[in-house]
Amino acid sequence: VDKINEDVSKSFHIDMQESIKRVVTRYAVIDNEVGYCSGLNYIAAVFVNYLTEDSAFYAFAGLMNHVRGPLRQLYLSDGIKKSYVLTSKGRELFDKLYNHLTNLDIDSAQVSMDWIMSLFCKDFPLDFVVRVVDICCYQGLNFLLKVSLAVFKMIEPLLLTNKTSEYAVHVIDNIAEYVDTDRVIRYALRLTL
Numbered sequence: 474v475d476k477i478n479e480d481v482s483k484s485f486h487i488d489m490q491e492s493i494k495r496v497v498t499r500y501a502v503i504d505n506e507v508g509y510c511s512g513l514n515y516i517a518a519v520f521v522n523y524l525t526e527d528s529a530f531y532a533f534a535g536l537m538n539h540v541r542g543p544l545r546q547l548y549l550s551d552g553i554k555k556s557y558v559l560t561s562k563g564r565e566l567f568d569k570l571y572n573h574l575t576n577l578d579i580d581s582a583q584v585s586m587d588w589i590m591s592l593f594c595k596d597f598p599l600d601f602v603v604r605v606v607d608i609c610c611y612q613g614l615n616f617l618l619k620v621s622l623a624v625f626k627m628i629e630p631l632l633l634t635n636k637t638s639e640y641a642v643h644v645i646d647n648i649a650e651y652v653d654t655d656r657v658i659r660y661a662l663r664l665t666l
Contacts, residue, residue, distance in 0.1 A: 474498060476509060476511070477494055477497055477498055477501070477509050477514065478494060480511055480514045481493050481494050481497075481514050484514060484515070484518075484595075485514070485518055489518060489521055489522065492521045492526045492529065493514055493517050493518050493521050495526060495530075496517040496520070496521060496526065496529050496530045496533055497509055497513050497514055497517045497533075499530055500513070500517075500530065500533060500534055500537065503534070504534075504537070504545060506545075506549065507537070507545050507548045507549060510548045510590070511590065511591075512548075512587075512590035512591040512592070512595070513548070515591040515592065515594035515595045516533065516536070516544075516591065516592045516594050517529065517533050518594065519594050519599065519602060520532045520533050536606065536610075539610055544592070544609075544614070546614065547589070547590070547614060547617075548590075566622060566626075566664075567622070567625055567626065567629060569629075569633065570625060570629045570632060570633060573632060573633055574632065574641065577637075577638035577641050578638060579638060579641055579642070579645070581625065584645055585618075585621040585622075585625070588620075588621050588624070589617045589618065589621055592605070592606065592609075592617070593605050593617075593620065596646075596648050596649060597648065597649055597652070598649050598654070600654055601649075601652070601654045601657070604654060604658055605617070605620050605658075608658070608661075608662070615666055616661065618666065619661040619662075619664040619666065620657060620658075620661045622661070622664060623656075623657045623658075623660040623661035623664065624648065624652055624657055626660055627651070627652050627653065627656060627657055627660070628644055628645075628648070628651050628652070631644055631651060632644060
């Protein structure tokens with residue numbers, strides 16, 4: 474509960490905080506295997522923003538346990554390890570960018586995992602998140618990795634033309650300004666893993 478309070482209080486408008494806390498706490502109680510993991514608060518916030526608290530909880534729990542690839546698998550220790558390993562596939566697709574970011578002391582796999590673990594809710598606009606979740610429900614969890622790789626593909630020219638770590642961090646921290654939702658989705662749908 475302390476971790477939930479800490480994460481929610483530093484991330485959300487005060488009007489939403491109590492509802493978000495109750496939604497993720499309620500879920501943590503019914504799914505003690507997953508419990509609470511950082512990132513879940515961002516996903517719950519999307520639902521709380523648009524639904525009543527009860528409806529937000531049921532929508533959140535439904536997404537976590539969706540038939541096509543329960544999102545909850547991502548938050549189990551094996552799911553996290555598997556996802557982190559999968560993000561290393563980005564090295565194969567974007568070797569030049571991966572090496573550039575590594576030289577700047579930026580862990581692209583960790584950046585990717587931060588996006589994935591928050592279901593892109595933390596750093597991306599709502600229309601982006603909704604489209605990603607919709608397609609993920611149909612295609613399964615691997616689509617999240619494809620989206621992450623597609624985002625890196627979209628920002629690759631920016632990052633490779635500027636050689637400073639400050640600029641790379643700026644682009645990553647302000648990613649919503651640099652991505653076109655339609656282009657990312659189209660590219661992600663074409664990727665094969």
